[in-house]
Amino acid sequence: MIRIERAAVLGAGTMGAQLAAHLANARIPVLLLDVAPQELTPEEEARGLNLLSPEVRNRIAQRGLENALKAKPAAFFTPDLAALVTVGNFEDDLPKIKDCDLIIEAVVENLEIKRALYERVERFRRPGSVVATNTSGIPIRALADGFSEDFRAHFLGTHFFNPPRYLHLVELIRTEWTKPEVSCAIHGFLDQRLGKGVVVAKDRPNFIANRIGTYGALITIRTMLEDGYSIEEVDALTGPAVGRPKTGTFRLFDLVGIDVLVYVADNLYRAVPDDEEREIFQVPSFLREMVARKLLGNKTGAGFYRKQKGDGERDEIWALDLASLEYRPSQKAHFPSLEMAKNIEDARERIRTLVWGKDRAAQFLWKTLSRTLRYAANRIPEIADTVVEVDRAMRWGFNWELGVFETWDAIGVERSVARMREEGLSTPPNVERMLEAGARSFYKTDKGEDFYFDFAALDYKPVPKQPGVIILKSLKEQDKVIKKNAGASLIDLGDGVACVEFHSKMNSIGSDTVQMIRYALDEVERNFVGLVIGNQGQNFSVGANLMLLLLEAQEGNWEEIDLMVRAFQQTNMRLRYSPKPVVVAPHQMTLGGGCEVTLHADRVRAAAETYIGLVEVGVGLIPAGGGTKEMLVRALDAIPKGMEDADPFPFVKRAFETIALAKVSTSAEEARQMNFLRPSDTISMNPDRLIADAKREVLALAQAGYVPPQPRADILALGQSALATLKVGIHMMRRGGYISDHDAVIAEKLARILTGGDLNHATRVSEQYLLDLEREAFLSLCGERKTLERIAHTLKTGKSLRN
Structure with a gap:
């Protein structure tokens, strides 16, 4: 073994x-x-x-x-x-x-x-x-x-x-x-x-991902040269618009290294003498000249892009002019169809819309994609036996949303093959045989099970399941949904475990989400052994629904905001003290309200790549779903045994700094060091296994005779002396120009919660006492003009405003 x-x-x-x-x-x-x-x-x-x-x-x-x-x-x-x-x-x-x-x-x-x-x-x-x-x-x-x-x-x-x-x-x-x-x-x-x-x-030159990826990259460059597209235009067309990373094509080359691209292409040219598209691997002369001039990308500070000192303080990004190999100011690409497509959330629909358009963007995408699709189909069974391996390699190796054959399905196989024939392009024999067999797509779903078309068998076969992996989409297609609304669903995972899945835009938390969690807790108490809260979206949750909050605040609906905050607080407290075990499974961005849900779990099973934090100060607020309370409890509980007489203020200060500076962990391991995860919480290295691992955690807790914790009434609030010390620190930060006036206002309200409000001396308080302080501070900040400006700016730009 x-x-x-x-x-x-x-x-x-x-x-x-x-x-x-x-x-x-x-x-x-x-x-x-x-x-x-x-x-x-x-x-x-x-x-x-x-x-x-x-x-x-x-x-x-x-x-x-x-x-x-x-x-x-x-x-x-x-x-x-x-x-x-x-x-x-x-x-x-x-x-x-x-x-x-x-x-x-x-x-x-x-x-x-x-x-x-x-x-x-x-x-x-x-x-x-x-x-x-x-x-x-x-x-x-x-x-x-x-x-x-x-x-x-x-x-x-x-x-x-x-x-x-x-x-x-x-x-x-x-x-x-x-x-x-x-x-x-x-x-x-x-x-x-x-x-x-x-x-x-298979043991073929450059294996799967680099074989297909290098071909696609060189086809992209050749099309750019033949049809007169700029570097910036190509990057705009080959990034998120078609379900690929923000780097696009040329920023990716700068990241990888232009010398590496040339080396891989040269290696392929030598290694595949019988490849029908071998000549594509002959790199253009300008790439060799870039290597000779050490324009290798990020590692030499200049590649297809470089930073240039601007007239002001900020650096400017300049792009390479391929004719002269000199740099010029970067120019924004203008494709009206691209701007319209940004409003299409589904990657398949977005790609289909762009490819079948009539403008220069559509012409470029059709020309590059159609050749890459044909090339990939001709590589089976040379580099892999099925479309599944090829698609997984491209998704996982290059962070694409869709693999090659998934993209072809999105465009439409029959329609695209008809266009290829009209343009005199040969159709891959594999695809011809597939269409002759009556199949119209590389993948299909039937009763919740995914199938792929096997070129060797000329029939559909089930997509191989990964043992130990639960796919929520598949369960939903098998009618395992117990209840759903616009923001979330309750799904039966089997073995007596249920799962609340968020599926709002960016998995933001609104009233629908809160209602579903509350319904789930009732249902689990009656009919299940425990609950998982997790999803398989891009991020676990980016936090509360800010647009709804902004609208209510602008209308002065303070009672409605108060009810929203109370409902979220009460729901999180129900999570914490549920009679059945609750395991939350965060991954990627787990911010604001998403972090607060996580903080109140009996156990957390986090993906290794979990970026978790309470970031409310960035929009002029403080965590009010129990997050401030919970970070104080964890800070005080972190005082080592045998050191109960130690000064608790440094521990409270640490919690203050974590929230006030909107610190976000860069991994689940760091989240543990920041008190967002406890020593008992566990981590999944493979995100694909996260839901199944969380389910196992629920079952383990239940089988061990789970006993819920008791509400806390023993939380030490340090009172006015500690508040005064924190205020001095806030004042010095403001005087030093490190924070703005409004930052100082927010920080003082946060300090007041963490020290217990108007207490003259250190006192033991309850969780509800701290929750009331949270809600009071949150409501008062919603009435601040500068907070509303921050929220509006974040909604518009996705970035924080320091006003």
Whole structure:
């Protein structure tokens, strides 16, 4: 049985160091090795060091670790996890790999260099340990050929995408020598321990995602050159408009590196002599000239874009003129159809509308997408057996909303094939046979089960289910919805567990959501063993419905606002003291009211990538759904046992700063350090497993004989002396220009709640006492003109206003 308890990463470049960081995120001790330097730096010489000094010999790996610690976005969940990484060098420390269960090679993309390293690895590795290469394109068979039987049996490709913490995809590539139990164990490790979406790829050049992605990128560039589109226009057309990241095409190239794009394309050109579209991989001459001039993207400060000093204080973004390779001020793209499409929320409908338009935007999208669709269809079964692997690879590897064949379904297969024929384009034989078989789409859903069209069988087959994964959409299609309204649904997860799913715009919390939670608590008390609150939207919840609040405040409907706040407070308190266990499953943005729901759960099962915080001060308010109260309770409860006589003020101050500065965690691990999660709360590395993991938490609590907590009446309110101290700090911040006058108003109201209001001395108070203070402060701030300005500005721009 293969268990991964210790790992080694060979190669401390950007990818290797960040791989080590992510292994540390999974609490796996990792050895990070690279070559020993052959010469001293001037600084080392000045310090009297020599080539035998450990500091010198480990310099490259140490620098890789330091770069990972400085990486943005962060490579580590929290900086202290770097303590799990031990640095070293190949010459001195390679024997240490005998203690490692998994050895990941991430050195330069060169067959000879990799094989030479494996010869040394083979001398020191323990029989049965797994060796994986992170190559992005070298054939796995060529890397393993000629090594011992045990080495080959335990060797495979694990192609992570950079940055490995954030991109979901890992392509798993086996050879004929790889033992099935080895690939199975590593598949499970990548999925459950590292939180990855694993796609089994064939040992073909650049595997799945980079093969299709590089082709699509070069088709995009060629179309831009042929038809006279600008860099900015292409980025506008290849970003969120078609369900892809904000980087678009050229900002992504700057992020990845133009030299990397050229290397991958050249590698493909050499490796696929029989590819019908091989000539597309001949990169345009301007890309080689960019590499020669070191215009490589973000790593050199200039690529397709660069920052330029403007006339004022702010930097300006300038774009590259491809004719002269000089920079000019960036120009906003103007496509009326694109502006209209922004109002279409559903990605499928949006793409369909754009592609079938009549303007330059539609012409560009049709030309690039139609060729990419045809190319992808012709790569089956060369690079993958089914459309499912291809679509998962593209979604997970590049953060696309829709895969290639899902996009084709959205556009319309029959209609698009008819247009291809009209334009004299050949239709992929796979697609011709599919249409002849009477199928009209690559995917279909029947009775809640998803099916894909199998080109080999010429029939639909069920999309393989991932064990341990619950898909709420599928349950809803199987009539598992108990009750629903515009904002939320109550779904039966099976085994006596129900789930409240938010599905309002951005999963904001309004009266519909609150009503559904209350209904769910009643229903669960009667008929279920427990409740999950979670969803599979882009974010758990961005907070309260601000538009509704703004309208009520502008109308002066203070009683209505008071009722809304009371209802939310009471609902969260019911969550906290429900007689049946309640587990909340946050993921991604969990802000404001979404955070307050999370704070009141019996247990939280959070996705590793959970960005949670009480951000109400950004819109001129304070948390009033019990969030302020709960952060005070947690701050005081954090006083270590045996230190009950310690000064509680620093703990209260910490809660004050967390709320007043609208701090948001950058991971679930950091959320624990910030008191948004408790020590008993747990984390799912793989977001796909979050709902199923939360369900298991509910069942575990129920089976352990769940007993609800009792309402608190013992919360220490420090009174006027602590309030005065906080006010002094607020005053100094205002005088120093760090906060505005209105920030100071909000901060004082927050300080008043956290210290107990008008208490002359320290007093034990109840939760309801603090909730009343919250509601009073919230209502008063709703009457402030500057608060209404902040809310309106946030609704309009999505950004905070400091007024």
